[in-house]
Amino acid sequence: MRTTFSIRRAAVVFAAVGALAxxxxxxxxxxxxxxxxxxxxxxxxxxxxxxxxxxxxKVSVAAxxxxxxxxxxxxxxxxxxxRTGADVTFVPAQDPIINFLGTxxxxxxxxxxxxxxxxxxxxxxxxxxxxxxxxxxxxxxLDKNYAKVWQDLGTVDSTQYGVYFKAANKSLIWYNxxxxxxxxxxxxxxxxxxxxxxxxxxxxxxxxxxxxxxxGWTLTDWFENVYxxxxxxxxxxxxxxxxxxxxxxxxxxxxTTLAELFGKPELIAGGADGALQTEFPASVTQTFTGGDQPxxxxxxxxxxxxxNIAQTEAxxxxxxxxxxxxxxxxxxxxxxxxxxxxxxxxxxxxxxLLTWLASADAAKIWAEAGGFISPNKxxxxxAYPNEVQRTMAQxxxxxxxxxxxxxxxxxxxxxxxxxxxxxxxxxxxxLKNPKDIAGTQKKLExxxxxxxxx
Numbered sequence: 001m002r003t004t005f006s007i008r009r010a011a012v013v014f015a016a017v018g019a020l021a022x023x024x025x026x027x028x029x030x031x032x033x034x035x036x037x038x039x040x041x042x043x044x045x046x047x048x049x050x051x052x053x054x055x056x057x058k059v060s061v062a063a064x065x066x067x068x069x070x071x072x073x074x075x076x077x078x079x080x081x082x083r084t085g086a087d088v089t090f091v092p093a094q095d096p097i098i099n100f101l102g103t104x105x106x107x108x109x110x111x112x113x114x115x116x117x118x119x120x121x122x123x124x125x126x127x128x129x130x131x132x133x134x135x136x137x138x139x140x141x142l143d144k145n146y147a148k149v150w151q152d153l154g155t156v157d158s159t160q161y162g163v164y165f166k167a168a169n170k171s172l173i174w175y176n177x178x179x180x181x182x183x184x185x186x187x188x189x190x191x192x193x194x195x196x197x198x199x200x201x202x203x204x205x206x207x208x209x210x211x212x213x214x215x216g217w218t219l220t221d222w223f224e225n226v227y228x229x230x231x232x233x234x235x236x237x238x239x240x241x242x243x244x245x246x247x248x249x250x251x252x253x254x255x256t257t258l259a260e261l262f263g264k265p266e267l268i269a270g271g272a273d274g275a276l277q278t279e280f281p282a283s284v285t286q287t288f289t290g291g292d293q294p295x296x297x298x299x300x301x302x303x304x305x306x307x308n309i310a311q312t313e314a315x316x317x318x319x320x321x322x323x324x325x326x327x328x329x330x331x332x333x334x335x336x337x338x339x340x341x342x343x344x345x346x347x348x349x350x351x352x353l354l355t356w357l358a359s360a361d362a363a364k365i366w367a368e369a370g371g372f373i374s375p376n377k378x379x380x381x382x383a384y385p386n387e388v389q390r391t392m393a394q395x396x397x398x399x400x401x402x403x404x405x406x407x408x409x410x411x412x413x414x415x416x417x418x419x420x421x422x423x424x425x426x427x428x429x430x431l432k433n434p435k436d437i438a439g440t441q442k443k444l445e446x447x448x449x450x451x452x453x454x
Contacts, residue, residue, distance in 0.1 A: 047083075047361060048359055048360045048361050048378065049141060049355060049356065049358075049359035049360075049361055049362075050137075051080075051083050051084050051352055051355065051356060052084065052348060052352050053084060053085055054084040054085050054086035054348065054349050054352060055084075055085035055086075056085065056086075056087065057084075057085075057086045057087065057347075057348065057349045058086070058087050058088075058089065058349070059086050059087070059088045059089070059112045059113070059347075059349035059350065059352075059353055060088070060089045060090075060091050060111040060112050060113070061077065061088060061089070061090055061091060061111060061112065061113045061114070061115065061353065062091040062092075062093040062097070062100070062101065062104070062111040062113070062114045062115065063090070063091075063092075063093055063114070063115035063339070064092075064093045064094065064095055064097055064115075064117065065115070066092070067281075067307075068307045068308075068310070068311070068371065069304070069307065069371065070090065070092075072366050072369040072370075072371065072372065073090070073115075073366065074090060075365050075366065075369060076356075076357075076362050076365045076366055077090065079361075079362070079365055080352075080353060080356045080362070083356075084349075084352060086349055086352070088353075091111050093114070095417070095418075095419055096118075096121070096413050096417055096418045096419070097114065097116060097117065097118075097121060098116075098118075098121045098124050098125065098413050098417075101114055101125065101130065101344070102128075105130055105344070110130070110344040110345060111344060111345075112343065112344065112345045112347055112349055112350040112353065113341055113342065113343055113344065113350050113353050113354065114341075114342050114344055115165070115166075115339045115340070115341055115342075116162070116339065116340050116341075116342050117337070117338075117339045117340075117409070117417075118408075118409040118413055118416070118417045119153060119340075119405050119409045119410050120409060120410060120411055120412050120413050120416060120417060121413050121417065122154065122156065122161060122162045122340055122342060123156050124412075124413060125161070125342055125344075126156035126157070126159070126161050127156070130344055131156075131161040131162075131342045131343065131344065132161075132342075132343040132344065132345065132346050132350070133159050133160060133161060134154075134160040134161060134162075134163065134343070134351075134354055135351040135354065135355070137351065137352075137355040138163060138351060138354040138355040138358050139160055141163075141355055141358035141359050142154075142160070142163065142358050144378060145358060145359070145360060145376045145377055145378040145379075146164070146358070146375060146376065146377065147375070147377065147397075147400050147401050148401050149400070149401040150164050150375045153340070153405060154340050154342075161340075161342055161343075162340030162341065162342050163340060163341040163342075163354050163357050163358045164338050164339070164340050164341075164375050165338075165339060165340070165341050165357045165358075165362070165363070165374070166338055166339045166366070166372060166373070166374065167336050167337065167338040167373045167374060167375045167396055168302040168303055168304050168336055168337045168338065168372075168373055169302050169303045169334065169335075169336050169373060169392045169395075169396070170221050170225075170301060170302035170335045170336055170337050170406075171225055171302075171324060171325040171332065171333050171334045171335045171336075172300070172301065172302060172303065172305070172322050172323070172324060172325060173194075173298050173299070173300050173322065173323050173324075173325060173326070174284070174287065174298065174299050174300075174301070174305050174309070174320055174321070174322045175187075175287075175297055175298045175299075175320070175321055175322070175323070176287055176288060176292070176294050176296075176297045176298070176314075176319070176320065177318065177319055177320065177321050178291060178292035178319065179201060179204070179206045179292050179293070179294055179297040180201070180297065180321075181292075182204055182206075182292050183200050183201045183203070183204035183206065183297070184200065184204075185197050185200045185201050185204075185297075187321075187323040188323070188326050189323075189326060189327065189332075190326050190327050190328075191226075191229075191257065191260075191326045191327065191328040193326060194326040195260055195261065198261070198267050198298075199267075201297045201298075202266060202267055205293075206292075206293060206294065206296075206297050207266070207267065207268065207269045207270075207295060207296050207297070208267050208296065208297050208298055209261065209267055209268050209269065209296055209297070209298050209299070209300075210268075210269045210275075210278070210283045210284070210286055210287045210294075210295060210296025210297075210298065210299040211268050211269065211275040211278065211283060211296075211299075211300075211431070212275070212278050212279055212280035212281075212282065212283030212284075212299075212301075213272070213275035213276040213277075213278060213428060213431050214275075214276055214277055214278055214279045214280075215279055215280045215419075216419060216420075216423070216424025216425060216427060216428055217408070217417075217424060218280055218283070218300075218301065219424070219427035219428060219430075219431060220406070220408040220416070220423055220424065220427060221300070221301065221335065221406075222258060222300065222427075223254060223255070223258060223427060224236075224333075224335055224406055224407060224408070225300075225325045225328075225333045225335055226254045226257050226258050226328050226333075227239070227250070227251070227254040228333040228335065229325075229327055229328040229329045229330075229331060229332060229333040230250075230253055230254055230257060230328040230329045231250040231253070231254060231329075232329065233404065235248075235250050236404065236407065237404060239251070239407055240404070240405075240406075240407035240410045240411070241410070242411075242448055242452050245445045245448075246441050246444035246445040246448055247441045247442065247445050251441055251444070252437055252438075252441060255430065255434075255437045255440060255441070256437060257328055258430075258434070259434035259435070259437065262430070262431050262434040263434040263435065268296075269283075269286065269295045269296035270295070272431050272432045273432070275431060276428060276431060276432065280301065280308075281308050281311075283296070283299050283301075284299050284301070284305050284308035284309060285308055285309075285311060285312050287299040287320075288309050288312045288314035288319065288320050289312050289313075289314075300325070302336075302337065303371070303373055303388070303389060303392055304371050304372075305322075306370060306371050307370070307371035310370075310371075317386075322388070334395070335406060336373075336396060337406060337409070338375065341353070341354055341357045358376075359376075359378075360376055360378035360379045360380070363376040363378075363379045363383075364379060364380070364383045367379060367383040367384050367385075367389075367393075368383050368384075368385060369385075370384075370385045370386075370389070372389075373389060373392050373393045373396060374393065375396060375397070377397050379393075381393055381394060408423055408424075411423070411448070411451060411452070412451040412452060414450075414451045415447055415448055415450075415451035415452070416451075421447075422447050422451065423444060423447070423448075426440060426443045426444050426447065427440075429443075
């Protein structure tokens with residue numbers, strides 16, 4: 001899930017990101033849960049949350065996380081087990097998670113809790129009567145630790161269903177420092193400068209931009225950053241609610257801007273065809289392998305890119321550096337994402353896990369592991385392993401109620417969150433044929449109309 005917040009205020013904070021060093025982070029990467037593992041560090045200080053005894057009670061949690069993200073979340077679950085005596089199982093899910101959950105529910109085997117990465121999917125789960133309201137103990141943690149906007153984002157028809165546990169800044173460009181040095185390139189601040197930097201890197205013999213186009217959500221993020229900066233937050237909100245059509249001139253302007261990059265296949269690793277076969281993790285690792293001759297010198301995405309960089313030999317802050325997404329309009333955009341925990345069973349274990357995930361103690365465990373930002377304002381920023389993540393987290397907390405969720409995640413999932421369909425597929429087609437701006441707009445509007453009516 002992706003969100004936007006406090007553009008002017010946060011842009012000032014993130015202007016310093018490129019100059020900050022970032023230490024390596026990430027979990028063991030095997031995704032395996034170790035019973036009785038004491039790796040969670042949340043118990044090192046006095047507890048901030050009371051949890052019930054659940055000796056022997058089984059609790060299952062479904063999420064789309066894999067690799068290091070799954071490993072780090074498992075540390076959070078391990079600590080919950082240790083404090084409650086529950087037996088927790090991680091259930092690997094697939095996108096779109098609402099379809100995965102539908103299959104589980106139809107088979108009468110729903111998980112106790114699901115980590116849902118789209119606002120629209122939370123709303124669908126509530127509308128279908130799958131989601132169970134948040135209990136009093138979890139609500140008390142939300143009231144204590146979360147700005148009203150984060151509570152509202154998990155609310156459907158005045159009932160609280162979601163606990164937002166994980167957030168992420170998704171307005172960052174990470175780059176191979178050696179490739180930049182060899183090209184004599186510098187960090188750009190505007191979109192025009194970004195394109196100039198790309199040409200400079202290309203002239204040095206290295207393809208400048210790595211794009212994970214096989215995962216359609218990365219392309220929605222490209223569009224949203226350009227659109228937010230160029231069209232502004234008011235238009236952004238209108239398009240997110242489908243109050244203006246995708247045939248609006250502001251969409252044409254954003255696609256035209258994006259085509260300045262997508263329309264030059266020599267600037268994209270593997271060209272359009274190569275990008276469409278490149279999944280997000282590979283788009284990162286190919287940027288930071290090969291020394292000063294990587295397959296791509298820059299890759300766009302969130303703070304969680306650090307987890308994938310940690311799977312290479314590159315050292316973040318030395319070999320891998322980062323700058324804010326360049327300003328297309330007056331201000332650089334700030335887009336973030338997040339995942340909400342939703343109970344699918346009326347059980348003591350499910351509610352206790354929601355209470356745990358709403359606590360600062362739970363957030364602290366993953367924050368210390370890295371590759372994570374929390375909307376929990378009760379979390380001590382010292383828990384983050386480096387200054388970059390502390391800066392990102394502080395900007396998110398300081399934004400308060402100015403948060404706006406990513407438009408594709410506010411949309412019905414059939415339009416904004418389904419692989420091979422809706423916005424994901426249309427923007428993949430646009431990457432392949434960026435000259436067809438009018439046709440892309442018509443397809444987006446046609447799919448949006450169908451999705452918002454259903």
